Amino acid sequence: xxxxxxxxxxxxxxxxxxxxxxxxxxxxxxxxxxxxxxxxxxxxxxxxxxxxxxxxxxxxxxxxxxxxxxxxxxxxxxxxxxxxxxxxxxxxxxxxxxxxxxxxxxxxxxxxxxxxxxxxxxxxxxxxxxxxxxxxxxxxxxxxxxxxxxxxxxxxxxxxxxxxxxxxxxxxxxxxxxxxxxxxxxxxxxxxxxxxxxxxxxxxxxxxxxxxxxxxxxxxxxxxxxxxxxxxxxxx
Amino acid sequence: xxxxxxxxxxxxxxxxxxxxxxxxxxxxxxxxxxxxxxxxxxxxxxxxxxxxxxxxxxxxxxxxxxxxxxxxxxxxxxxxxxxxxxxxxxxxxxxxxxxxxxxxxxxxxxxxxxxxxxxxxxxxxxxxxxxxxxxxxxxxxxxxxxxxxxxxxxxxxxxxxxxxxxxxxxxxxxxxxxxxxxxxxxxxxxxxxxxxxxxxxxxxxxxxxxxxxxxxxxxxxxxxxxxx
Numbered sequence: 001x002x003x004x005x006x007x008x009x010x011x012x013x014x015x016x017x018x019x020x021x022x023x024x025x026x027x028x029x030x031x032x033x034x035x036x037x038x039x040x041x042x043x044x045x046x047x048x049x050x051x052x053x054x055x056x057x058x059x060x061x062x063x064x065x066x067x068x069x070x071x072x073x074x075x076x077x078x079x080x081x082x083x084x085x086x087x088x089x090x091x092x093x094x095x096x097x098x099x100x101x102x103x104x105x106x107x108x109x110x111x112x113x114x115x116x117x118x119x120x121x122x123x124x125x126x127x128x129x130x131x132x133x134x135x136x137x138x139x140x141x142x143x144x145x146x147x148x149x150x151x152x153x154x155x156x157x158x159x160x161x162x163x164x165x166x167x168x169x170x171x172x173x174x175x176x177x178x179x180x181x182x183x184x185x186x187x188x189x190x191x192x193x194x195x196x197x198x199x200x201x202x203x204x205x206x207x208x209x210x211x212x213x214x215x216x217x218x219x220x221x222x223x224x225x226x227x228x229x230x231x232x233x234x235x236x
Numbered sequence: 237x238x239x240x241x242x243x244x245x246x247x248x249x250x251x252x253x254x255x256x257x258x259x260x261x262x263x264x265x266x267x268x269x270x271x272x273x274x275x276x277x278x279x280x281x282x283x284x285x286x287x288x289x290x291x292x293x294x295x296x297x298x299x300x301x302x303x304x305x306x307x308x309x310x311x312x313x314x315x316x317x318x319x320x321x322x323x324x325x326x327x328x329x330x331x332x333x334x335x336x337x338x339x340x341x342x343x344x345x346x347x348x349x350x351x352x353x354x355x356x357x358x359x360x361x362x363x364x365x366x367x368x369x370x371x372x373x374x375x376x377x378x379x380x381x382x383x384x385x386x387x388x389x390x391x392x393x394x395x396x397x398x399x400x401x402x403x404x405x406x407x408x409x410x411x412x413x414x415x416x417x418x419x420x421x422x423x424x425x426x427x428x429x430x431x432x433x434x435x436x437x438x439x440x441x442x443x444x445x446x447x448x449x450x451x452x453x454x455x456x457x458x459x460x461x462x463x464x
Contacts, residue, residue, distance in 0.1 A: 141415040182374035199245040205438040
């Protein structure tokens with residue numbers, strides 16, 4: 001039977017910490033995680049279409065603001081060899097049980113199909129990639145950091161603060177906040193540009209948890225205010 | 237960020253299928269890992285009565301694990317003063333005088349003296365023969381510690397978690413355990429959160445649906461292949 005969890009009101013705590021957050025565009029990167037065809041395109045994913053369109057539109061808006069402010073955009077996406085698909089027993093189990101992992105429906109098969117070493121990207125076209133963006137196309141796990149070159153890229157860029165967009169809020173996005181915090185970065189969720197195919201309960205849990213535990217959560221409007229960069233402005 | 241109540245989505249078919257698919261029942265592959273079961277961490281506060289039940293349940297579970305031949309590893313945080321600002325979020329809480337705990341306790345885990353910090357594991361949790369790692373600095377018991385090396389030495393690849401905080405370092409460590417290829421189990425009765433009982437309950441739902449086989453002590457005991 002479904003239960004309700006009443007949230008503890010920590011508004012004052014959250015407002016205080018939000019006021020302490022500084023974003024220096026020169027030391028900031030925008031990381032987009034898993035908004036690619038296999039995860040969100042309705043032909044291959046159970047992610048609800050309207051929901052997906054809202055997240056993609058917000059993500060595109062966020063990226064336009066970041067690019068205009070001179071903040072690099074990094075697209076991170078999953079690509080596993082078949083032999084790598086069940087390395088974690090817990091994640092591998094979803095391939096064995098006959099119940100959908102997502103409450104919205106079954107995952108549909110889609111193999112990008114390139115031979116070993118030739119996969120490029122399948123980012124949703126609304127997001128680019130545009131010239132100057134970076135691509136990390138070998139994410140294997142829930143983590144954008146583990147077994148990828150993301151940290152080396154971030155250090156090369158001089159990044160201290162990470163603005164996050166993508167799916168899914170409670171898994172790979174929340175994992176990214178843990179990974180980033182553990183590595184000394186400042187992780188920030190952009191609320192409208194994040195969504196979850198695991199259910200709105202776990203989506204709202206992750207937003208609440210990041211705000212109260214691992215990082216910060218800003219709206220698009222709050223990000224625009226902090227960057228001082230109107231949508232569509234050109235980088236200096 | 238939502239400030240209202242959160243209705244848990246009813247997914248009994250998924251949860252039942254996941255629990256039934258648990259095959260990591262060989263105790264010879266398991267290690268129990270307690271996270272931040274320290275005096276310093278507990279001072280941040282828990283809901284009334286929670287610390288007492290956490291200690292009682294965890295003590296009982298650890299006894300069972302030891303009798304089953306499962307090694308017990310205690311991982312606790314200890315920061316040098318110079319490391320206090322490493323985690324940006326914690327530094328912000330310190331700078332603004334805010335505690336992440338709604339129960340009002342202090343948040344600092346700074347400890348000393350250098351090289352000679354004595355573990356302050358909560359009463360009834362440690363026994364001779366257990367292992368202690370006292371270099372945790374982040375939300376992960378793996379990151380920057382020798383936990384992976386110890387598990388490799390013990391030849392254990394199924395990690396069973398207890399401790400604090402369900403939504404913080406338990407969840408953070410379970411993420412890493414999955415990403416490193418370990419089997420993941422959480423014992424619900426033996427977890428708690430100084431961040432709030434709401435985040436504890438929601439994190440348990442997150443663990444059981446997405447990240448770890450999450451059992452009560454009784455459920456876990458019936459799953460083990462070898463009975464004590």
